[in-house]
Amino acid sequence: xxxxxxxxxxxxKAATLTRLAPxxxxxxxxxxxxxxxxxxxxxxxxxxxNQRSKLRExxxxxxxxxxxxxRPTTDEQAQEAMQAAWxxxxxxxxxSPWYGLGLSERRxxxxxxxxxxxxxxxxxxxxxxxxxxxxxxxTMWISPSPFDYRYxxxxxxxxxxIEDSLQRLGLESIDIVFIHDLSPDNEDMKxxxxxYFKIAEKGAMPELTKMREEGIIKGWGLxxxxxxxxLKTLEVxxxxxxxxxxxxxxxxxxxALDQLFPACQExxxxxxxxxxxxxxxxxGIDRYNYSDSIPPAFLEKREKINSIATRHGVDVRTAALQxxxxxxxxxxxxxxxxxxxxxxxxxxxxxxxxxxxxxxELKTEELIASHAPVPD
Numbered sequence: 337x338x339x340x341x342x343x344x345x346x347x348x349k350a351a352t353l354t355r356l357a358p359x360x361x362x363x364x365x366x367x368x369x370x371x372x373x374x375x376x377x378x379x380x381x382x383x384x385x386n387q388r389s390k391l392r393e394x395x396x397x398x399x400x401x402x403x404x405x406x407r408p409t410t411d412e413q414a415q416e417a418m419q420a421a422w423x424x425x426x427x428x429x430x431x432s433p434w435y436g437l438g439l440s441e442r443r444x445x446x447x448x449x450x451x452x453x454x455x456x457x458x459x460x461x462x463x464x465x466x467x468x469x470x471x472x473x474x475t476m477w478i479s480p481s482p483f484d485y486r487y488x489x490x491x492x493x494x495x496x497x498i499e500d501s502l503q504r505l506g507l508e509s510i511d512i513v514f515i516h517d518l519s520p521d522n523e524d525m526k527x528x529x530x531x532y533f534k535i536a537e538k539g540a541m542p543e544l545t546k547m548r549e550e551g552i553i554k555g556w557g558l559x560x561x562x563x564x565x566x567l568k569t570l571e572v573x574x575x576x577x578x579x580x581x582x583x584x585x586x587x588x589x590x591x592a593l594d595q596l597f598p599a600c601q602e603x604x605x606x607x608x609x610x611x612x613x614x615x616x617x618x619x620g621i622d623r624y625n626y627s628d629s630i631p632p633a634f635l636e637k638r639e640k641i642n643s644i645a646t647r648h649g650v651d652v653r654t655a656a657l658q659x660x661x662x663x664x665x666x667x668x669x670x671x672x673x674x675x676x677x678x679x680x681x682x683x684x685x686x687x688x689x690x691x692x693x694x695x696x697e698l699k700t701e702e703l704i705a706s707h708a709p710v711p712d
Contacts (some may be wrong), residue, residue: 396428403436420676445505514559581610
């Protein structure tokens with residue numbers, strides 16, 4: 337994979353590995369991976385391959401909850417969650433104008449502008465432009481910022497969106513830009529998503545490629561919840577990295593494994609795994625992929641996974657996060673949180689050794705694909 341294609345994993349390795357130790361005592365004094373954490377700097381200096389180091393370095397924080405998804409998050413809670421993630425070693429942060437209608441970006445910027453810019457990687461998104469309003473639209477956000485939105489995937493709209501994001505963030509640069517929600521699951525688009533795609537193909541995609549060549553951004557791709565838009569983009573444009581949310585998880589991964597990953601690997605393009613817990617479903621919340629409507633088959637599958645995990649002494653949330661990070665094509669995993677304790681626990685989960693027999697039984701029981709990569 338060329339330097340341009342793997343800048344995310346390279347940047348995260350440099351910024352993350354040596355900063356994990358401070359969080360470990362706060363999470364647990366007797367975790368079995370303490371010796372691994374103590375040896376992180378040595379491993380990095382010697383460049384010794386280590387898969388659990390790979391899991392740790394490929395970890396970020398998603399900004400959906402910070403944007404008041406499902407329930408409100410106070411400014412203080414948001415800052416505490418981000419500080420906990422930072423203290424735990426997280427150096428990749430993903431946000432969007434859509435999250436809280438600008439609220440998530442403002443909160444991320446309030447925190448990140450106090451950090452050295454070279455110490456973190458930041459991604460945000462384009463596709464929606466915000467406009468101040470007294471009449472808030474009906475959305476999934478609770479107490480969002482007072483803005484309405486309109487879609488704009490044109491070249492001009494893309495430039496403006498990035499400029500608007502930089503002002504909300506209070507930062508001078510963005511590393512990665514994802515074209516957001518250009519997908520058939522978008523309720524605003526549905527069957528018309530291909531019409532929007534044509535606009536992006538002629539507007540946003542070449543404009544982001546130009547901005548990459550100008551050095552304004554380091555890379556771009558799509559940020560979507562379905563696979564077809566990514567495959568289509570690979571056919572028509574020169575993307576670097578894709579944020580694929582909900583489509584590769586412990587509970588549902590075959591389509592990504594068989595279609596998405598091979599196509600991206602062939603092109604030397606990496607994947608950021610978003611919503612690795614299926615919007616909290618694999619952490620025990622009765623919500624699936626941002627919806628209260630849960631497929632009955634997945635409820636049954638979760639129960640079976642929980643039963644096997646209990647027998648092996650494995651935390652399902654930990655297993656789910658490590659599962660998403662295991663494929664080589666995945667450059668980062670970005671669960672969201674609004675709580676500092678959860679931010680710490682998520683990072684600690686990436687260093688816990690999971691028994692191989694747990695993964696073996698999941699495959700034997702056909703709960704995960706037989707060819708799915710799993711941590712060593």
